[in-house]
Amino acid sequence: MLDGLKNNLRDAIKKIVKSSGIDEELIKELSKNVQRALLQSDVNVRLVLEITKQIETRSLNETPPPGLSRKDHIVKILYDELAKLLGKESDFDFKSDRQNKLIMLGIQGSGKTTVTAKLAKFLTKQGYSVGVIGADTYRPGALVQLRTMCEKSNVEVYGEPSNKNSPDIVKNGLKYFESLPLDVILIDTAGRHKEEKDLLSEMEQINKVAEPDLAILVIDGTIGQQCFNQAEAFHKTIPVGGIIITKLDSSAKGGGAIAASAATGAQIMYIGTGERIDDLEKFSPTRFVGRLLGMGDIQAVLDLAKRLENEGDDVRLKRISSGKMNMDDFFYQLEEVTKVGSLKGFLDNMPGLSGMVKDDQLDQMEGRVSKWRFIIQSMTKEEKADPDLMNSSRIKRISRGSGWPEHEVKELLKNYKNSKSMMKASKGRQMQGTLRRMGFG
Numbered sequence: 001m002l003d004g005l006k007n008n009l010r011d012a013i014k015k016i017v018k019s020s021g022i023d024e025e026l027i028k029e030l031s032k033n034v035q036r037a038l039l040q041s042d043v044n045v046r047l048v049l050e051i052t053k054q055i056e057t058r059s060l061n062e063t064p065p066p067g068l069s070r071k072d073h074i075v076k077i078l079y080d081e082l083a084k085l086l087g088k089e090s091d092f093d094f095k096s097d098r099q100n101k102l103i104m105l106g107i108q109g110s111g112k113t114t115v116t117a118k119l120a121k122f123l124t125k126q127g128y129s130v131g132v133i134g135a136d137t138y139r140p141g142a143l144v145q146l147r148t149m150c151e152k153s154n155v156e157v158y159g160e161p162s163n164k165n166s167p168d169i170v171k172n173g174l175k176y177f178e179s180l181p182l183d184v185i186l187i188d189t190a191g192r193h194k195e196e197k198d199l200l201s202e203m204e205q206i207n208k209v210a211e212p213d214l215a216i217l218v219i220d221g222t223i224g225q226q227c228f229n230q231a232e233a234f235h236k237t238i239p240v241g242g243i244i245i246t247k248l249d250s251s252a253k254g255g256g257a258i259a260a261s262a263a264t265g266a267q268i269m270y271i272g273t274g275e276r277i278d279d280l281e282k283f284s285p286t287r288f289v290g291r292l293l294g295m296g297d298i299q300a301v302l303d304l305a306k307r308l309e310n311e312g313d314d315v316r317l318k319r320i321s322s323g324k325m326n327m328d329d330f331f332y333q334l335e336e337v338t339k340v341g342s343l344k345g346f347l348d349n350m351p352g353l354s355g356m357v358k359d360d361q362l363d364q365m366e367g368r369v370s371k372w373r374f375i376i377q378s379m380t381k382e383e384k385a386d387p388d389l390m391n392s393s394r395i396k397r398i399s400r401g402s403g404w405p406e407h408e409v410k411e412l413l414k415n416y417k418n419s420k421s422m423m424k425a426s427k428g429r430q431m432q433g434t435l436r437r438m439g440f441g
Contacts, residue, residue, distance in 0.1 A: 008037030013075055022070050024060060031056040034078065051081050079289055086285035090242065090267035092214070094128070099177065100184045101210055105203065105238065106218035107230050108191035111246035113142055115218050115272060116188040117149035118280040119244070122270075124153045128183040133173035134159035135166040135206065138190040138199075146188055152277055166190065167205040174210065187212065200237050207238045214241040217266070221247045235266075245283075246272035327384040330416050331376045371404050372412050378402040387416060 012033035019026055031052045038048045055078055064073035094100045104119075106112035113136065120130045132150055134157050136142035143159040150157050158173040170187055177185055187210055189203060207215070217231060217240045234240055243266050268283045376384065378401035383389055390413060399406045 005037055005041040008040065009034065009078075012037060013078070016071055016074055019071075022074065027056055027059045027074070030059070030074070030078075047085065051085055054081050079286075082289045083285040086283075086288060087267045089282075089284050089286075090269050091282070092242075092269075094183060095213075096183075099182050100214075101174070101187065101212040102184065103187045103207065103210055103212040103215050103238070104189060104218060105215055105234050105240070106191050107220065108139075110191060110218045110220040111272060112191055112218040113139075113146050113188055114149065114275075115244050115246055115270075115280070116186050117146060117153075117155075118272065118277055119270070120150055120155045120186055121153035121277055122280050123184055124155060129181055130155050130184045130186065131177045131180065131182045132157045133170055133177075133185065133187045135169045135173070136188055136190040137164045137166050137169070142188070142190075149277060166202055167209045170206050171209045200233070203237055215239060216242045216244055216269070218244050218246060221245045221271075240266045242266055242269040244268075244270045244272065244280075325420055327376055327379060327387045327416060330419065331373070331384070368411075371402075371408050372415075375402040375404055375409055375412050387413060 012030055015033070016022070016026065016030055034055060035048055035052045038051070039045065058077045058081075059074045062073065062077070064070050092100075092102075102119075104112050104116050106115075116132060120132055123130050132146065132155055134143040134146045136146075143157070143161055147157045147159070158169075158176050160169050160172065163169055166189065173187075174185065187206070189206060190199060215238045217234055219231065231240070231243075245268060268285075270280055271283050271288075273279050273281060375398060378398045383394060383398075395406050395409045395413075398409050402409070
């Protein structure tokens with residue numbers, strides 16, 4: 001998905017992650033690299049300048065929150081600003097006391113009929129009863145295509161093959177479905193161009209007849225900024241309330257199509273990622289940006305950082321960041337990792353570590369963390385508070401109590417000391433540094 005943009009953004013991040021230190025020159029270079037990546041993906045110049053100015057200003061002036069290194073904070077800023085460009089996550093607000101009517105709009109060839117069928121199946125799987133009206137009277141075979149695709153999800157399609165009057169078909173279709181226990185009615189209309197005045201006029205008539213609860217604009221993700229004027233023209237004719245972007249699986253210009261949604265002020269609600277009937281997914285700006293940056297969903301990592309910040313354990317945080325952490329603190333960090341999920345999931349989400357650890361190393365690491373948790377739990381309160389108390393007899397006792405060999409206890413102590421020294425040197429890079437000191441970074 002959007003391979004060019006993805007690779008360019010990842011390259012920009014790698015430069016930050018691999019740098020020996022953060023300075024103004026490096027931040028300005030990041031800003032230029034992001035500019036280049038977005039412009040090459042056909043994102044509007046004005047939007048590119050706005051977002052990169054924000055990235056630069058915030059990176060230079062903001063102080064990282066507790067639990068996040070400066071490098072990771074800059075990656076978070078990049079993530080925040082890209083997600084902001086894409087808007088907020090949005091969903092349908094269906095009313096339970098009536099049939100909710102959605103009108104589907106789009107340019108010729110945008111994949112609108114296919115999306116209508118996909119959306120019908122998606123909503124059916126969510127438990128809604130759906131009916132579809134086929135009102136595209138211009139494209140031969142449109143009604144047949146719609147019926148064939150909707151049959152797969154047992155959704156009824158109303159159409160009149162011999163009738164060329166779209167507003168009449170919509171009126172008759174609504175009357176036909178009126179007595180049926182349906183939650184949602186999707187209205188598929190003919191694809192049109194902003195210059196086709198007759199078709200735009202017909203769309204207005206359909207809108208008056210249907211009185212839809214929501215107009216959804218279907219945009220072809222491969223046409224980039226060209227869709228800006230198209231979206232604006234549709235929005236002036238019928239206020240667009242939601243957007244679905246198709247063909248993002250093969251698009252080099254998807255960035256432009258996404259940015260062009262600004263023409264309507266409407267949120268991107270769903271994206272089409274393939275040709276199959278199931279290839280429609282709810283659009284999440286955070287997940288989408290996470291994919292682009294190679295982080296999975298970074299939100300899990302940010303939530304972890306937020307917990308560190310909000311738990312109010314200032315004493316613990318000061319101890320960790322000053323390199324004075326004890327074994328309880330080390331155990332606390334391991335517990336925080338497990339809250340995110342598996343270590344593989346954690347590393348996939350962690351800025352700078354995604355994809356950098358091989359699967360066999362991950363298996364080894366997962367095993368270590370599991371052992372260490374048992375070993376730490378077998379220590380006394382005094383030993384956790386001051387691991388320097390450890391001697392051979394204590395190690396033997398802990399080994400017996402945890403069920404793991406003595407060399408595993410010694411390995412834990414070695415990594416604890418390495419991590420503690422690193423924390424002091426890096427002033428609190430916490431999770432990333434801890435994992436690296438485990439011997440996998």
